[in-house]
Amino acid sequence: RPRVVTLGETMALARTVETGSLRHVSSLALGIGGAESNVAIALSRLGVDVSWLGRVGDDPLGERVLREIRAEGVEVLGIVDPDAPTGLMLKERATASATSVYYYRSASAGSRLSPGDLPDGWVEGAAILHICGITALVSESGHAALTAAIDRAKAAGVLVSFDVNFRSSLASAGDAAPVLRGLAEQADIVFGGPEEAALLGCGESPEDIAEQLRGSGVSELVLKQGALGATAFTGSGAEESPGFLVQAVDTVGAGDAFVAGYLSAYLEGRTVAERLVRANACGAIACTSPGDWEANPTLRDLKRFIAPAGDPVN
Template structure:
């Protein structure tokens, strides 16, 4: 297995019309979840990705499993809960650049995830373990599961990639900060956005924030800067990698997950850190151009064409 990831996937309902959701009468149904988004992104780029989670024994849970399996993600370690339901969320497209998300996941099957749901051999077989700050926010047992997965990975020499993915709707600030900082000290690679970095370390310029993450324990930090690109830090070097121009952002949800998939893909392919971040920027940009969490995740030929075109434009 190239990458194993752990987290909740949900069914996503989006009104077919923009504006206040209270007036919506028709919705589209899709699948979304930060960790499974990354798994799908990696699978589309030709890598082997596995997903550990729980879903309810309901039509939504069956839809998630069928969708991920169809995308080439290994779901053999996803468990079906006979009592707890599958989580759902609604995406309200109020107007351009004003998208709001409402979660209905309390008591969901995935929120009951615990260390007992982990398969040590499965995690140990991976080259990378991908985790986010969302899963430990779901419940105490989820937090224990993530910490247990980190220990398994560390004990078996598996590199750990951590996206803080701050969701303050899910937990109190003090607990969030303490937990995310602890996890950041235990992993190899951290992929924060400016919002998460500032939340954890205070208001500092990117260069200082990158250094603070390194001092905290990570060996590689990639600070996401939105449309400006990303800045990476290793202790020996730090470089800014420019982003890709996007004429119109259709749906930004899932762009960070696309970034993570692109970056891990680059590392798996043996690219330099610079070019792995370049691939991450390209995937993130393409995701924003399409409605849906995973709908805009590209295949390898799309990425190669976008990067080649962008480099030609820079040379001109």
């Protein structure tokens, strides 16, 4: 049985091969990407049984999405929607340090996810339900699917993990805040960057926001702080953990790898400090390659990465 279940939209992802604007580059490399499937793949690499659910179009890109996720050892509950195309995402590296993402996802198959897509027992049988804010902002039916999944998780005592993942291309901060806050309040673990935390708490400090969320039953607010690392706010205070020093090539997907690292260590019963170290390591490793999920580490990769130089590994 999957220990983590997650649902959302995964799109075909075409990225520029060489540095340059989409106005001029002539070649693109094709892959796939989606926040929840990135987390699912990262969890699978770390040895966690995981299931992903989503809709794709009845087209070659949809087949590719399902095949690639499945090939990573993730159980795939793929719904093929004959009435809408698979979404597409274009990633541009206009300069060596600037990555931009463009979405072609309105009315896509993935955005038509709805509560009726959830099979009976799927959420109930898991240890963790992981969701993210993107799905709620993409469509009302997606939001309803998340709410239905959360209701089932809560009724069955399944832990709810929520990554805020606010995307300004999908909604204004003002429109998104109440939706994202509503989801966060129902979660047990909330992940987000400093700006996303501020969005949830109307600008207060992370400590205050964590305290407010605790009032709704959120036990942990985990703040992702890019190269600086991360801080977890739990009932026993704030735990900081520094980032790992790497040559970052592409930070897109680092947040998803981070979440997978944290959740896998959680499932192993590790302490908050240990979860943060693993999460930071996964995030840092994900930054070292241009793909959104391809560089995600296995437990063996992690051991080598975290071991101080000169220490024997394995």
